Amino acid sequence: MSIPSHKITFTEDQIDEILSSTEEILRSGQVILGKHTQRFEEEYAAACERAYGVAVGSDTAAFEMQLKTLGVKGQYVLYPALAFPSILESVTNAGARPWFVDANPDGHLFASLEQIQRASLDCQDATGSAPAALILMHTGGLIARESAVITDWCTRVGIEVLEDAAHSFGATLNGDPAGSFGLSSAFSLYATKPMHACEGGMIVTDSLELAEECKIYRNYGRTQDFGRSRIVRHGYSWRITEIQSVIGLSNLRSIGASILRRREIMAMYDELISESGGVWQEIEGLPMSNGMKPNGYRYIRMLPEGWTGERRQQFKEDLKASTGIDLPGEVYELPTHKQPIWIEEYGDLSMPFAEDFCERHFALPVYQSLTNEQIRQVVQEVGKALEKAL
Numbered sequence: 001m002s003i004p005s006h007k008i009t010f011t012e013d014q015i016d017e018i019l020s021s022t023e024e025i026l027r028s029g030q031v032i033l034g035k036h037t038q039r040f041e042e043e044y045a046a047a048c049e050r051a052y053g054v055a056v057g058s059d060t061a062a063f064e065m066q067l068k069t070l071g072v073k074g075q076y077v078l079y080p081a082l083a084f085p086s087i088l089e090s091v092t093n094a095g096a097r098p099w100f101v102d103a104n105p106d107g108h109l110f111a112s113l114e115q116i117q118r119a120s121l122d123c124q125d126a127t128g129s130a131p132a133a134l135i136l137m138h139t140g141g142l143i144a145r146e147s148a149v150i151t152d153w154c155t156r157v158g159i160e161v162l163e164d165a166a167h168s169f170g171a172t173l174n175g176d177p178a179g180s181f182g183l184s185s186a187f188s189l190y191a192t193k194p195m196h197a198c199e200g201g202m203i204v205t206d207s208l209e210l211a212e213e214c215k216i217y218r219n220y221g222r223t224q225d226f227g228r229s230r231i232v233r234h235g236y237s238w239r240i241t242e243i244q245s246v247i248g249l250s251n252l253r254s255i256g257a258s259i260l261r262r263r264e265i266m267a268m269y270d271e272l273i274s275e276s277g278g279v280w281q282e283i284e285g286l287p288m289s290n291g292m293k294p295n296g297y298r299y300i301r302m303l304p305e306g307w308t309g310e311r312r313q314q315f316k317e318d319l320k321a322s323t324g325i326d327l328p329g330e331v332y333e334l335p336t337h338k339q340p341i342w343i344e345e346y347g348d349l350s351m352p353f354a355e356d357f358c359e360r361h362f363a364l365p366v367y368q369s370l371t372n373e374q375i376r377q378v379v380q381e382v383g384k385a386l387e388k389a390l
Contacts, residue, residue: 001377002324006192009369014250021246031242033219040245041202043252044187048169048179050204052211055245056218057238059166059201060086062186065217065238066162066203067094067133069210070183075132076123078116078159081335081354082109083137087164088336091135099123099131100337102351103139106287109331109357110137110144113153120159133160138168138178140331140363141194141297145289147173147181154182162186167331169195170259170295178295179204189240189248194262194295195255197248200240261368262296265375269299269364272379279386280379296366298331303360304390309333312362315389323381328363 010018025031041053056062067077073095079088082103091098101111101119111119116134124130134154138144147163154161161182168178169187179185184205189197203214213233216223221235251258273280284302303312309330316327335354336342364378 001374003326003365003370003374003378005326005328005365007367007369008191008196009367010250011254014254018246018250022243025242025246032239034242036242036245036249037240040197040249040252043249044202045204047252047255048177048185048204050179050185051206052204052208054203054205054211054214054218055240055248056201056203056214057240058190058199059164059186059188060084060090061218061236061238062201062203062214063087063090063135063162063164064093065214065235066184066186066210067091067096068217068233069213070133070160070162072096072132075129076127078119078123078131078134079336080110080135080137080164081337081351082139082332082357083135083164083336084166084332085334085336085339085342087135088342096132098346100346100349100351103354103357105353105357106145108142108145108289108292109139109286110146111150113146113150116150117153120157130157131159133162134182135164136161136182137164138166138171140286140300141167141171141295142286142292143168143171143173143176143178145173145292148176151181166201167193167297168295169193170255172293174291183207184210189244194258194297195248195251197240197244197251200244200248258368259295262366263294265366265370266294266296266299268372268375269379272376273301276379276383278383279390280383282390283386298328299364299366300331300361301364302357303362305356305360307360309359312360315385316362318389319382319385323385325378325381326365327382328365330358330361330363332358334358 045053076099077096079098104112151161163182163185165178165185166188171178187202189200191198217235218238221231221233223230320326337349
């Protein structure tokens with residue numbers, strides 16, 4: 001039985017709803033910045049316990065808009081080594097420079113408060129100025145464990161916190177949802193995410209000023225959406241369509257059931273792996289803290305020490321060829337500071353945990369339509385393949 005790494009599905013009710021709304025949009029001629037986008041922004045922000053939402057072309061665009069609004073040009077931004085590389089483009093496009101911070105295994109793949117404090121002091125000692133902002137990264141459907149205390153400390157010392165919740169809509173930590181930390185937060189609406197609109201991004205914030213500025217940036221820097229153009233910012237075309245908003249609204253309203261099923265799948269993997277014994281005992285999971293409820297974006301395990309990304313890729317290819325099981329892509333194959341373009345820019349930096357994590361982690365399939373029979377097959381066949389590979 002072939003098992004894909006990911007499968008995007010819509011219920012029949014969702015399809016009917018999306019088609020009906022799409023017909024309405026096409027007949028109205030209002031295909032961008034209409035009522036559906038406004039409703040999507042409002043409902044998304046409310047789900048994150050925020051006052052305002054701004055729908056944009058991608059989470060990468062979302063960060064550039066937020067950073068430009070903050071006015072970070074010529075300053076430093078504390079930047080996680082475990083992050084999607086394109087977000088660093090947002091930092092540099094806003095005129096800032098990154099100060100890299102390693103991840104922490106006990107921090108749900110983000111840094112600890114102590115690491116953030118030390119990085120801030122190191123930045124100030126080396127450059128003569130404190131960092132202007134921190135990108136608080138949630139990875140793999142988790143929320144960074146010390147998000148609350150990190151945010152509180154940054155607020156006290158004047159560092160703005162921008163939350164990268166691209167992976168983590170619907171996850172909670174001690175009851176606080178992803179998207180509720182810091183000045184503002186950005187999400188990806190790309191198709192593989194549990195909450196998606198096929199493509200796009202979303203900013204949520206309690207700052208009306210930031211929300212209004214981001215709306216200017218997303219529409220070429222115009223002071224208003226339509227009418228006589230007055231360009232007051234260096235913006236771009238960063239909008240999403242009404243049809244994307246309709247798809248997003250449909251998924252937003254059914255996301256509870258999707259995340260519940262993903263959590264059930266993760267729990268079943270835990271149980272079956274624990275019962276399997278043998279080689280699976282050498283394949284550790286990520287440490288979880290009390291109060292953490294992931295959204296099920298990725299189910300991550302760690303291969304033994306000494307494995308490399310190349311060996312992992314060969315293992316995955318052999319597994320697919322022999323069993324039909326296609327394992328998902330890694331959260332990050334390389335940490336940002338090891339991407340060739342950034343090595344040229346910033347030198348060959350060392351972030352030991354991020355580098356080791358990128359070499360050794362792998363993921364098992366998690367999506368709403370995955371069956372219990374398929375879950376059992378994945379654990380059984382991947383276990384057999386690991387026995388041979390080790």
